[in-house]
Amino acid sequence: MINCSEKCLYEEDGICTLKEVGKASDTPTKDCPYFKNKEKEEG
Numbered sequence: 001m002i003n004c005s006e007k008c009l010y011e012e013d014g015i016c017t018l019k020e021v022g023k024a025s026d027t028p029t030k031d032c033p034y035f036k037n038k039e040k041e042e043g
C-alpha cells in the first residue's frame with residue numbers, strides 16, 4: 001500500500017490504488033512515474 005496525495009487518477013483517499021505497474025505514464029511527476037491527472041485524463 002502506497003500513501004499518495006497527488007491528484008492522480010489512481011489516488012483514492014490518500015492511497016495509491018495502482019495495482020498494475022506496467023507502462024509508465026505520459027505525465028509523470030518527480031515522485032511517481034505512473035502519475036495520471038485525475039481531472040483531465042490524457043492519452
Ligand code: SF4
Nearest residue numbers: 004008011016032034
Ligand atoms: S500512481 Fe503515483 S501519483 Fe498516482 S496515486 Fe499512485 S503513487 Fe500517487
